[in-house]
Amino acid sequence: MRGRSSLGAGRVRAYAPRMDAIRVHDLTKRYRETLAVDAISFAVAPGQTVGLLGGNGAGKTTTIALLLGLLIPTAGSIHVLGHDMARDRFAALARMNFSSPYVALPARISVRENLRVYGHLYNVPRLEARIGELAAELDLTEFLDRPAGQLSAGQKTRVALAKSLINRPDVLLLDEPTASLDPDSADLVRGWLERYRAESGCAILLASHNMAEVERLCTQVLMLKKGRIVDRGSPDELLARYGREDLEEVFLDIARNRRQAEPVA
């Protein structure tokens, strides 16, 4: 890993360090007959990375969409950086960001233009300097003036990461950030995320199917199934509780109802 980077450079925390960056209470989302998220509660502290683990349809993406204000909850509350998302979501959104391989950036404009667009939307000061810092840190300098649509999957992921860091967010929501990446590119992305969190104290909520990624990045893991949190703990705690060697086995135990966790003392 490199020395001190500029990923989180210039960031000034604007909230009490002891306050949870994300606090979710009894969050529920129902679509007619379908209960997508069922009364979940959790908190993410500054500097913590919390993983959302679960199979397809477990409610991971819905939870992230609720946190971002893309969805209105059926019940429950969300506070991000002290702001009630039901009343004051734009104040929180200015200090959050989001990345997902399933939400594209405009393909026909250049990487630099894309970053300028989001720099303006997030009111980033000294925008050109910030774009230069991110490009240097994420090895994007040579692609800055190429249309985003002409990049490889790995390069696009780095651009999406640069977009998600453009405003030096206090809260970062990531939906499968390394999906479709080769192991080398995925490892680099994880390294950048670790470094950004360490340097900035950002809170990260990560939805992923990649167990190795969750084990490496996350301090806490929420196991989701059918919209409910069925278990939670640090990766080590979960491994010990299920008597398994890796999180993939824990995931399969929960997904297939193969084995119950040992009672917590």
Add this chain to the structure above:
Amino acid sequence: MTAALRRVWGLMYRHLALYRRSWPRLLELAYWPVLQMCIWGFTATFLAQRMGDAAIAAGLLLGGVLLWEVALRSQMGVAISFLEELWSRNLGHVFVSPLRPWEMVAALIGMSVIRLVIGVAPAIALAWALYAFNLFALGPVLVLFFANLMVMGWWVALGVVALILRHGAGAEALAWSVLFGLTPISAVFYPVAVLPVWVQPLALALPAAHVFEGMRAILLHGTLPWPHLAAAIGLNAAWMGAAILVFARQFRAARERGALLNVGE
């Protein structure tokens, strides 16, 4: 620049960058207005040879074509700019940024004005060069005609965007067709009195009909049509209020249904 203005500029910059890189898009802006002007210009020339007063015949037809293009281009400018976001699957990023929905609408309106100038200015110049028709001879009141038709285009587009939020990409054809559908009752080329009696109230409920009655009053009688202008302004205010209400309700409904996650599908 305030943060709000910067966010509006950010979204406009995204579209301007797109046009800078896409000459077919730029060409398309002027293509239809110029084509319409050619067709109706020659039609007017033919009719003028059969009728007594060539100048008035040409004025009524070409003035109608040019002013109706203002409404059409203004409506398409908003609706197609929104569709560009949908086509590039970028709406997810836009809606989780601090950009307020009304700032998005302001940016789309800004783009509509730019597209209108690029699209209609060549047609106005062509009408003067080929058919010696000077639209500006209508006098300073032309500013009010333009303004009313632009505003009508915006509220129609806001309704179209609301329908796209409600019905997804299935409603996108309305971006091109909806205002064409109103042409027969907008009294563009003939007075409202020509319409069947039961259709006339529908026509008079549209600001465009009053603008075109006003245009004819100037060209045929040389009188300034203040009652028609007052009616157009009042109707625009009422329709715009209704369109804002519909858009706001559909935006909230889309957040409740989760439609913002897959509005392009």
